[in-house]
Amino acid sequence: MADDPMTDEPVVDDTLDRLCRRFALDAEAARAAVATATGPDIPWYLRAATAFGAWLTAGAMLLAVGFALAEAFGDDRLPTTAAAFGVVLAIGAVVLHRGGGGPFASQFAVATALAAQVLIAGGVGGEVESLAVVAAVAGVAAAVLSAALRDPEHQFLAAGFAVGMVPWALLENHVPHADGLLVLATLPPAVALLAWPPARVDLRGLAWALLLVPLATFAAMELFEAEAETGRLPSAVYAAGLLAVLGLLWRGTTPDRRPLVLVGGAVAVVLGAVTAAGVLGSLLLLTLAYLLGSRMLAALGVVAHVWFVWRFYYDLELTLLEKSGMLTAAGLLLLALWWAWGRFAPKEAADG
Amino acid sequence: MPLDGAALPFVLVRAGLLPPSRYLEAVGVVRDDAFWGRWARNAVLAVAVGQLLAGIAFFFAFNWAELPPFAKLGLIQGGIVLCAAGAWIGRRHQIAWEALLTAAAALVGVLLAVFGQIYQTGADAYTLFVGWGLLILPWVVLARALPLWVLWLTVAGVGGFTYAVQVAIPLDRIDAETTMVLLAAFYAVALLARELGARFGARFGFAWLQPLWLRRLLVFVVLGLTFFLAAPVVLDFGFGVEDGRLALVSFLLATIGLGAVYTWQRDLPAVVLAVLAGSLFLCTIGLRMAVDSDDLVGGSFLLLVVVAAVFGGALALLRRLRTWMLAHG
Numbered sequence: 001m002a003d004d005p006m007t008d009e010p011v012v013d014d015t016l017d018r019l020c021r022r023f024a025l026d027a028e029a030a031r032a033a034v035a036t037a038t039g040p041d042i043p044w045y046l047r048a049a050t051a052f053g054a055w056l057t058a059g060a061m062l063l064a065v066g067f068a069l070a071e072a073f074g075d076d077r078l079p080t081t082a083a084a085f086g087v088v089l090a091i092g093a094v095v096l097h098r099g100g101g102g103p104f105a106s107q108f109a110v111a112t113a114l115a116a117q118v119l120i121a122g123g124v125g126g127e128v129e130s131l132a133v134v135a136a137v138a139g140v141a142a143a144v145l146s147a148a149l150r151d152p153e154h155q156f157l158a159a160g161f162a163v164g165m166v167p168w169a170l171l172e173n174h175v176p177h178a179d180g181l182l183v184l185a186t187l188p189p190a191v192a193l194l195a196w197p198p199a200r201v202d203l204r205g206l207a208w209a210l211l212l213v214p215l216a217t218f219a220a221m222e223l224f225e226a227e228a229e230t231g232r233l234p235s236a237v238y239a240a241g242l243l244a245v246l247g248l249l250w251r252g253t254t255p256d257r258r259p260l261v262l263v264g265g266a267v268a269v270v271l272g273a274v275t276a277a278g279v280l281g282s283l284l285l286l287t288l289a290y291l292l293g294s295r296m297l298a299a300l301g302v303v304a305h306v307w308f309v310w311r312f313y314y315d316l317e318l319t320l321l322e323k324s325g326m327l328t329a330a331g332l333l334l335l336a337l338w339w340a341w342g343r344f345a346p347k348e349a350a351d352g
Numbered sequence: 353m354p355l356d357g358a359a360l361p362f363v364l365v366r367a368g369l370l371p372p373s374r375y376l377e378a379v380g381v382v383r384d385d386a387f388w389g390r391w392a393r394n395a396v397l398a399v400a401v402g403q404l405l406a407g408i409a410f411f412f413a414f415n416w417a418e419l420p421p422f423a424k425l426g427l428i429q430g431g432i433v434l435c436a437a438g439a440w441i442g443r444r445h446q447i448a449w450e451a452l453l454t455a456a457a458a459l460v461g462v463l464l465a466v467f468g469q470i471y472q473t474g475a476d477a478y479t480l481f482v483g484w485g486l487l488i489l490p491w492v493v494l495a496r497a498l499p500l501w502v503l504w505l506t507v508a509g510v511g512g513f514t515y516a517v518q519v520a521i522p523l524d525r526i527d528a529e530t531t532m533v534l535l536a537a538f539y540a541v542a543l544l545a546r547e548l549g550a551r552f553g554a555r556f557g558f559a560w561l562q563p564l565w566l567r568r569l570l571v572f573v574v575l576g577l578t579f580f581l582a583a584p585v586v587l588d589f590g591f592g593v594e595d596g597r598l599a600l601v602s603f604l605l606a607t608i609g610l611g612a613v614y615t616w617q618r619d620l621p622a623v624v625l626a627v628l629a630g631s632l633f634l635c636t637i638g639l640r641m642a643v644d645s646d647d648l649v650g651g652s653f654l655l656l657v658v659v660a661a662v663f664g665g666a667l668a669l670l671r672r673l674r675t676w677m678l679a680h681g
Contacts, residue, residue: 015360015382016360019361019364022381023374029367030364033369036367037366046624049670056659056663057656060652060655061660067649067652068653071648071649104664196376197365197372199372202366204362290388291379292376292379293382309403323407323410324411327410328404328408331404331405333400334396334397334399334403335404338396338400341393
């Protein structure tokens with residue numbers, strides 16, 4: 001069973017009981033809510049295989065219909081045709097998703113809706129030849145399709161595409177500090193949505209997109225050597241975000257652990273301040289992962305951290321000896337933190 | 353899908369039972385603090401050690417050109433001794449044992465590479481991999497560590513492949529198709545050995561072979577190698593494959609054989625890999641038919657029908673197999 005955990009119902013039952021006692025919740029209502037939220041019991045690898053097949057099928061459909069439209073309307077009216085085709089696809093995706101045809105149909109609808117959003121935004125933006133219009137239309141299409149589909153995965157992908165277009169639109173218009181402005185606009189709502197999720201609508205996909213896409217954009221801009229005017233603004237915003245998350249952690253932690261939060265936070269901010277904004281961003285992901293108990297965020301934080309640290313030292317115009325000194329100093333600082341953690345932190349087992 | 357503990361507060365917020373302002377407090381109640389405490393501490397240690405090792409590597413890289421050959425080789429050999437000694441000291445901790453022995457085995461490859469750099473003889477690259485594989489084989493056999501076996505299987509496979517490319521194929525002793533089939537067969541034999549060891553070897557001290565990730569990794573490698581040999585045959589791309597019958601037979605044998613064996617063994621992830629490989633192969637045939645139709649629009653619609661039918665059928669098959677496996681324990 002450890003290999004293929006089909007269910008963890010006893011753990012959920014126990015946790016639910018603890019929550020009901022602590023927050024004086026109606027146990028029956030809580031159980032009913034959990035039963036409603038619990039979807040079909042499908043292992044992750046089967047879901048991945050389903051998604052792979054559905055996305056491949058959606059790709060083949062786009063290819064087929066795209067060729068047919070290109071032959072029917074020619075190259076001259078390609079942007080308009082693409083946008084119109086996108087609208088038709090969007091309607092089809094919503095109908096299919098709401099039809100409740102199972103995981104394959106659901107994934108196929110998500111892929112189709114995303115393709116529709118790209119076609120609509122690309123078509124309208126291509127007509128006026130403006131990336132700002134592409135970003136704006138992508139945002140509107142994301143909002144409309146997300147409201148219609150109500151699928152967290154689609155919401156993440158659609159919002160991610162719209163957010164991902166913003167820095168390129170800013171760069172096209174030579175807006176200074178494009179990357180910093182993007183982080184400034186996206187990080188506060190992302191943290192707020194993750195820490196205080198609204199009850200009326202499920203905005204997890206949007207929150208994750210707002211949190212992750214700017215970091216991915218940093219990596220993409222660096223890889224494609226886009227001429228972003230990187231100043232200290234992204235680092236400052238990520239440092240402020242990190243302090244805010246540490247503040248939330250401080251508030252929720254026991255007094256005996258607070259010095260550790262303080263020292264850990266200070267080390268993270270100092271390390272981030274002397275390195276790159278992406279490093280601070282990855283440390284923010286790791287801290288948020290702990291705050292929210294999210295293993296997915298923790299895994300992404302580790303990958304982002306390794307990536308940005310590697311890119312930072314790779315890009316620095318310093319000698320290998322200077323980089324060696326910086327890395328060794330950072331390593332020793334972290335090692336001291338690790339030692340202090342083991343020496344002064346209360347024993348985990350005693351906390352339950 | 354089933355909920356894990358950390359998802360519960362969100363469900364309660366969405367149901368209107370818990371106010372959003374108390375969401376983080378609820379996460380704090382359900383969070384496994386023991387796990388996260390260990391995780392965070394291990395993460396800090398891993399990052400610290402990673403940065404220190406990178407700092408040391410950068411230091412030697414800075415001074416590398418000035419170091420005499422004796423010092424270069426001595427440094428790497430020192431690293432091998434330190435890793436092996438560390439593994440012995442931490443032998444009671446499985447992770448330390450496996451990680452340090454694998455690091456020592458990897459350093460043997462670095463040593464051979466640096467040796468070849470200092471004393472350039474013009475030898476082919478395969479000698480590095482073959483020598484590396486032979487040198488570490490004794491401790492791979494004795495260590496009983498899966499990561500070490502994975503490293504050895506990789507080095508041996510690359511060694512055999514580079515030998516074929518640099519020596520055997522140019523001398524017409526073997527062709528590219530047979531080389532790839534033999535490589536896949538090598539990993540298939542490794543898979544068979546793993547299965548026999550895990551099934552019958554527990555009483556002889558082979559219980560360490562039981563983790564299923566090695567099985568699935570080897571299934572993936574065998575299917576991947578045979579698929580990337582068979583797909584170009586279908587698409588008529590060549591890639592040095594002249595006949596193609598051996599490639600097609602090996603792929604079909606691998607896919608059907610592994611799919612059947614692991615259905616019998618009730619290992620659904622391995623069966624999923626086989627079914628996906630078979631589905632992709634059928635889609636490749638659909639692509640070939642679409643290209644051969646000489647009609648861009650008609651061909652692309654034909655491809656759509658094939659892809660939808662193949663994956664629709666494959667997923668229906670997997671659902672049935674899962675139901676059957678659950679029903680049969």
